Amino acid sequence: MRFVIKNNVLIPGSNTDGNSLPISDIPSIPQPPQNPNFPYNNDLQLLLTGKQLLLEDIPIAFQEVQSHYENGYITYRKGIHYEGKKPVCTRCGNKDPHHFASYPCSRCGETCLYCRRCIMMGRISECTPLIGWNGPVPDTILPSKIKQWQGTLSEGQQVASDHVTTAIQQNQEHLVWAVCGAGKTEVLFAGIEAALAAKKRICIATPRTDVVLELTPRLKAAFPEIKVASLYGGSEDRHLYAPLTIATTHQLLRFYHAFDAIILDEVDAFPYTVEESLQYAAVQARKPNSAMIYLTATPNQKWQRECWTGKRAFTTIPARFHRHPLPVPKFEWCGNWQKQLQKSKLPPNVLRWITARIQSNKQALVFFPHIPLMEKALPILRQLDPTIESVHAEDPNRKEKVQQMRSKGIPLLLTTTILERGVTFPNIDVAVVGAEDAIFTESALVQIAGRAGRSKDHPDGVVTYFHYGKTEEMVKARKQIVLMNREGIKRGLLDDKK
Amino acid sequence: MDFSMQNRCLNCYEFILPNIGWRAIFSVEKEQLICQTCEGKLERIEGEQCRICSRPFQNIDEKFRRGDLCHDCFRWEEDPEWHGYLERNYSLFLYNDFLKEIIAKFKFRGDYVLAKIFSEFLKKRLTEITPDIFVPIPLSKERLYERGFNQASAILLEAGYQPNHLLSRIHSEKQSKKSRSERIHLPQVFQFLPDIQLAGKKVVLVDDIYTTGSTLRHAAKLLKEAGAASVQSLTLAR
Known part of the structure; x- marks a missing residue:
């Protein structure tokens, strides 16, 4: 879109008007003062508070948006701005020239630069205004009782819960380092309640849609009278204003200075660690004065160092809620397993391990580093039991297979790292074939080990890393697990084995 | 470099x-x-195919084939109102899941630069067709503003050809939301913008996808009636 500045107000201009400019070329965008007598549109207020949207995302005529701007209730920001001569995408922070391209734009009539990195959320180009709210914040009416959840926390959870609450109240950053199966979600409830009671807007962001879908009903049950917006690609709550938002990390790109507290789940996981835009999005989405709670089972080396040297505020929950120690992985050398697989064979110790599970009717997950090798192993193992299945990210039947595994319809499931986190099967053993592969990082290996021994009734499970050469990552993963168990004993969070 | x-x-x-x-x-x-x-x-269209629309025969049932024509083209050509307007359609690739994804990203998400992927293939085909005039299938004014660019013009421009905007489109619902019979029995959706001598000229229409051939045939009819010697078409996908 092109604009002209008239009387210190931005007015849409036509493509033929020589005085008009694409929004990114306007040196500074004036913000008209708020007109207290302007009857603003409540739907726009609910839609735009704390957001940065494109015109296409707003189901209201442009004229009305413009009149809100002219009366000081809406802000326009440049979709792409320049740092010196370098373009930067205002929404996702992209500065990498690989992720920019340009096109002859029929909206502004010029060759228009656009960002390819966040194009899945709608195209941002040099003539795209990002639209936000500048008026009063919608009022939320609080129920007399905010939290309905009545459960009790373990000792470890309680300590973390108190620290999270303090951090949220005092707008601090805090890391909760909780082992797989510690019960992270419950730890958040007290903090969320405190935030809601103070009429704060709070968001739980997680990398994956599955987790959003799983968390939403749990939070709605814990806070039944609080409006919850559940956001992921294609969700229906897109336009819902709610004091409590549960979103995929990608959805944070649509928010700007929105939240008094953000809880970032699985900060160690893909894609958050790889895509800089998501880290940028999290920073953009929080208010300048706000709290940030990080949740993870496996912080990276840098964060671990910061924790141990006192540079990062953190709380560990070293023990599972069932008070049994984490299964410690065993290392087993299995020779050149890839070569064996090429000959349609599996290393004898791997085969022995699998046969033992099938004979004793113990379900197991077996991780492989790559799909083609896993597909090679599948027919070999099906000779033992034809109902063995394999699953990977692009498998159309992924959900069904995981469901079948849960209902014990599958004795053994071969998988890529796709099932390394988030899924819980009550009573399984876990093996990794080819644990030396670079895809199995410390964090991936800790997560994989965390699949075993999840339920109270079956707190034990065997975890074996079959490898062709032990790696640093494997050693670090085991060390982290041992360390957590030791801390659990020290703090009295584990029961003695009888 | x-x-x-x-x-x-x-x-x-x-x-x-x-x-x-x-x-x-x-x-x-x-x-x-x-x-x-x-x-x-990207799967190239190869082997035996329909004489008019390049639909490959290998994947379709015998009963949808009428000699060297596919059933669809046969029905078009049988209708005296439509007979002979579209001489030939060329399509570069099969509209498989991968290409669907690319075209969606290109056209609906508006990732313009993806047009370059097809440039070399387009050039090669166009040197074989040797047309005089390159006409992109137009978007309505409203749709053009919404998308920011016309995908057919983009394909031409990026391959180094100058598109001739001889047609304009009357705004209507998106093609992809209509059924075959709705598309065929539509009144003419294009208008001819007469600012060029078409008589004796060999025209090629360019579009992203050939689905029922209705869009291209409507445009071809208009151009033929305006005097074009022949109208062929070229699409990315079929």
Whole structure:
């Protein structure tokens, strides 16, 4: 879109008007003062508070948006701005020239630069205004009782819960380092309640849609009278204003200075660690004065160092809620397993391990580093039991297979790292074939080990890393697990084995 | 050549490993825009196909084939109102899941630069067709504003051809939301903008996808009636 500045107000201009400019070329965008007598549109207020949207995302005529701007209730920001001569995408922070391209734009009539990195959320180009709210914040009416959840926390959870609450109240950053199966979600409830009671807007962001879908009903049950917006690609709550938002990390790109507290789940996981835009999005989405709670089972080396040297505020929950120690992985050398697989064979110790599970009717997950090798192993193992299945990210039947595994319809499931986190099967053993592969990082290996021994009734499970050469990552993963168990004993969070 | 800009795949951002060999050293090789994995997922239309619309026969049932025509083209040609307007359609690739994804990203998400993926293939075909005039299927004014660019013009421009905007479109519902019979029995959706002598000219219409052929036939009819010697068409996908 092109604009002209008239009387210190931005007015849409036509493509033929020589005085008009694409929004990114306007040196500074004036913000008209708020007109207290302007009857603003409540739907726009609910839609735009704390957001940065494109015109296409707003189901209201442009004229009305413009009149809100002219009366000081809406802000326009440049979709792409320049740092010196370098373009930067205002929404996702992209500065990498690989992720920019340009096109002859029929909206502004010029060759228009656009960002390819966040194009899945709608195209941002040099003539795209990002639209936000500048008026009063919608009022939320609080129920007399905010939290309905009545459960009790373990000792470890309680300590973390108190620290999270303090951090949220005092707008601090805090890391909760909780082992797989510690019960992270419950730890958040007290903090969320405190935030809601103070009429704060709070968001739980997680990398994956599955987790959003799983968390939403749990939070709605814990806070039944609080409006919850559940956001992921294609969700229906897109336009819902709610004091409590549960979103995929990608959805944070649509928010700007929105939240008094953000809880970032699985900060160690893909894609958050790889895509800089998501880290940028999290920073953009929080208010300048706000709290940030990080949740993870496996912080990276840098964060671990910061924790141990006192540079990062953190709380560990070293023990599972069932008070049994984490299964410690065993290392087993299995020779050149890839070569064996090429000959349609599996290393004898791997085969022995699998046969033992099938004979004793113990379900197991077996991780492989790559799909083609896993597909090679599948027919070999099906000779033992034809109902063995394999699953990977692009498998159309992924959900069904995981469901079948849960209902014990599958004795053994071969998988890529796709099932390394988030899924819980009550009573399984876990093996990794080819644990030396670079895809199995410390964090991936800790997560994989965390699949075993999840339920109270079956707190034990065997975890074996079959490898062709032990790696640093494997050693670090085991060390982290041992360390957590030791801390659990020290703090009295584990029961003695009888 | 700017190495930092050229060695990533336009579609998947993976690094493209250059082919090192005598040919690469001694000849000017055209720049690689997409990686081999992505290029491998594009399926060329090959083998026996419909004389008019290039629909490949190998994947369709015998009963949908009428001699050297597919059932659809047969029905069009049988109708005296439509007979003979569209001489021939060429399509570059099968509209498989991969291409569907690329075209959706290109057209609906508006990732303009993806048009470049097809440039070399388009050029090759167009040198065979040797048309005089290149006419992109137009978008309505409203749709053009919404998308920011016309995908058919983009394909032409990026391949180095100057599109001739001879047609305009009356705003209506998106084609992809209509059934075949709705599309065929539509009143003329295009208008001819008469600012060029068409008499005796060989015209090629360009569009992204050939689905029922209705769009192209409506446009072809108008151009033929305006005096074009022949109208052929070229689409990315079929």
